[in-house]
Amino acid sequence: MEVNDIMIENLAHLARLQFTDLGKNEFKTDLQRMITFVEQLKEVDTTNVKPLLHLSDTVNVLREDVLVESISQELALKNAPKKDNNFFLVPKVIKK
Amino acid sequence: MVVYDKYEAVIGLEVHAQLQTNSKLFCGDSIAFGALPNTQVSAITLGHPGTLPKTNKKAVEYAIKLGLACHCDIEKDNYFARKNYFYPDLPKGYQISQHTTPICKGGFVTIKTNGIQRNIQLNRIHIEEDAGKSIHDIYDDLSCIDLNRAGTALVEIVTEPDLYNSEEAYQYITELRRLLRWLHICDGNMEEGSLRCDANISVRIKGEKKLGTKVEVKNLNSIRNVKKAIDFEIKRMIEVLEANGTITQQTRSFDASNDTTFAIRDKEEANDYRYFPDPDLAPFHLSNEYIHQIKNALPALPQERMQQYQLQLGLSEYDAAQLCDEIATAEYFESVIAYSKHYKAIANWMFGPIKQQLNELNSSFEKISLLPKTLADLIEIVEEGKVNFSIASSRLLPILLKENIHPLTLAEKLNLIQVSNNSELEKWVDEVIAKMPDKVLEYKKGKKGLIGLFVGEVKKLSKGKADPQKVTVMLEEKLNKV
Numbered sequence: 001m002e003v004n005d006i007m008i009e010n011l012a013h014l015a016r017l018q019f020t021d022l023g024k025n026e027f028k029t030d031l032q033r034m035i036t037f038v039e040q041l042k043e044v045d046t047t048n049v050k051p052l053l054h055l056s057d058t059v060n061v062l063r064e065d066v067l068v069e070s071i072s073q074e075l076a077l078k079n080a081p082k083k084d085n086n087f088f089l090v091p092k093v094i095k096k
Numbered sequence: 097m098v099v100y101d102k103y104e105a106v107i108g109l110e111v112h113a114q115l116q117t118n119s120k121l122f123c124g125d126s127i128a129f130g131a132l133p134n135t136q137v138s139a140i141t142l143g144h145p146g147t148l149p150k151t152n153k154k155a156v157e158y159a160i161k162l163g164l165a166c167h168c169d170i171e172k173d174n175y176f177a178r179k180n181y182f183y184p185d186l187p188k189g190y191q192i193s194q195h196t197t198p199i200c201k202g203g204f205v206t207i208k209t210n211g212i213q214r215n216i217q218l219n220r221i222h223i224e225e226d227a228g229k230s231i232h233d234i235y236d237d238l239s240c241i242d243l244n245r246a247g248t249a250l251v252e253i254v255t256e257p258d259l260y261n262s263e264e265a266y267q268y269i270t271e272l273r274r275l276l277r278w279l280h281i282c283d284g285n286m287e288e289g290s291l292r293c294d295a296n297i298s299v300r301i302k303g304e305k306k307l308g309t310k311v312e313v314k315n316l317n318s319i320r321n322v323k324k325a326i327d328f329e330i331k332r333m334i335e336v337l338e339a340n341g342t343i344t345q346q347t348r349s350f351d352a353s354n355d356t357t358f359a360i361r362d363k364e365e366a367n368d369y370r371y372f373p374d375p376d377l378a379p380f381h382l383s384n385e386y387i388h389q390i391k392n393a394l395p396a397l398p399q400e401r402m403q404q405y406q407l408q409l410g411l412s413e414y415d416a417a418q419l420c421d422e423i424a425t426a427e428y429f430e431s432v433i434a435y436s437k438h439y440k441a442i443a444n445w446m447f448g449p450i451k452q453q454l455n456e457l458n459s460s461f462e463k464i465s466l467l468p469k470t471l472a473d474l475i476e477i478v479e480e481g482k483v484n485f486s487i488a489s490s491r492l493l494p495i496l497l498k499e500n501i502h503p504l505t506l507a508e509k510l511n512l513i514q515v516s517n518n519s520e521l522e523k524w525v526d527e528v529i530a531k532m533p534d535k536v537l538e539y540k541k542g543k544k545g546l547i548g549l550f551v552g553e554v555k556k557l558s559k560g561k562a563d564p565q566k567v568t569v570m571l572e573e574k575l576n577k578v
Binding site: 014060066067069076091 | 378
C-alpha cells in the first residue's frame, strides 16, 4: 500500500493533529515502513482461518447491575482545563 | 396531487432505547434522571487512562429479551468495538458499540396499517453506550458538558429500508415502544430522551429498484414528530426532483415549531469511524441454555395476547387492543378473569369507571390496590342485579379503590341494594304516576318515549335503588291499564 500525502492529511485530520511539511514527510516515511513491514502477513495463506477479533482468552467478565458510589463533582472536574461550578467547558460546538 | 403519486418513499429507522438498568453499561454509576451535572461519574465514565470497564450483565439480558421478542437470531460470540470520533460529550474519543457482531440479527416487528398486517424487517439490534449532554445556551462562546448520561446502556434497533410511508413509521415506533415497555427494559419516554429516533428517508420513481439519495433526519422527540418529519421530507424531495434538482445527502433536523426540517450538515465525505475490537473489554459468549432461560421467562407478548382475548374470550379487537396497550393492564385483566367469566364487563369496568377514578387519584393499573377478587365480586353483584351499575361505579368503587371490603357487605352497609321486591317498587311507581297526570295523558296519546322520564322519576324517588328493568315493565303495564 502506498502512503501518500492525501492519506497523511486525512489521518492527521481524523486524529486532530497538525504537521509541518517536514513532519509530514517524516510521518510518511515512517508509516510507509510500518505498513510494508506488516504487509508481510499477506503472504500467509489464511483461507479457512476465522478472523481474530480479540487476543485475550478471558471471556464473560461481567458485573452485576449494582451501583457503586460515584466520585464527587469537585474531583470529577478537577483536571479539566476549563470548567465552572457544574460543567466542563469547551469551545462552542454548534453555530446558532 | 398526481406528481406525488409517481414516487415512492423508502424509509429506514434507527431507534436508540436507554435500558432501565440501575447502573451504567461498563461501570457502577447511577443513570437516574435529573441529578446535578457531573455527579454520576467515575474514572471510567470520564474516560481516564488506566481504567478497566466491565460489562453490565443486566444490559446483555435486556438486549437478548428484546431480540427474542423481535424474532431475531441471537449472536453467541459477542465483542465490543470502538467507534472513533471526536465530540466533546464523548469523553474517551470513541464510543463503545458492537460492530461486527451485533447481539441480535435480523428479526421483525409486526405492524398493522389500514387493517393490513405486515412484518417490518430489522437489520440488527446492538448494545452501545450513550454519550454525555452538551448545553449550548448558558455561555455565548462556550458549551457546557454534563457527563452524567455518558456510559448509559443503550440498544440501537435498526430496520432495513422497509417502511414506505409515515403511517408505517408511526405504527412501527408505537409497536416497538409498546414492546420495550412490555418487557420493562425501557420506559419509552421520547420527551426525556430515553427513546430516540433517527429516520433515513429517500424517494424514487415507482418501479425503480435503486434507492434514491438518502437524507437522515434527527431530533425527533415524539412519535407524532417522526410522522410529520417524514411527510415533510418526502414532499420536499419530490419537489426538488420535479424541479429537476438533485437531492444532496444530508443530515437534517426537525423544527417542531413549524413542522419542517433544515440541513445541519452535508455529508461531504463518509465518516471514517475506524471501528476495531475493544481490547479492554472481554468478549462475552452466550450459551444456548442461557438464551433459552431468558426465552422461557418472557411474558406472553401483546399481539399474542390480543389474539387470545379475541379468539378465546370473545372480546372485540378494540377491547383486546386496549387491554394490551400496556402489560400492567393485561396482567390486571388476567388476574381478574381468574375469578370471573364476565370478560366484556371486566374490560368495560377497567376502561370506564376504574380508569377514570385511577386518573383522578393519580394512580394506574400498575399501582392499583383494588384486589382482582374484589372487582370480580363487584361485577358479580351488578350482573346479579343486586346493585345497579351506576350506583356500583359512583358509590361503591371509590371506596373499594381505597379499602378492601366485600362489595356486597359495603352495599348493604350503605343501604344501596337494589330493590326488586314488587310491593316496594309498586309504591314508587304508583306515586310517580299519581304525581304526573298530564305526562300520563301524553303517554297514552302515543308519546311512548316518555317511559324514560317515568323510570327516571322512580330512580330519583328510590335514590337509585329501584331495579330499572323491573320498573320499566311495571310502569308499562300500569300505564297501559290506567
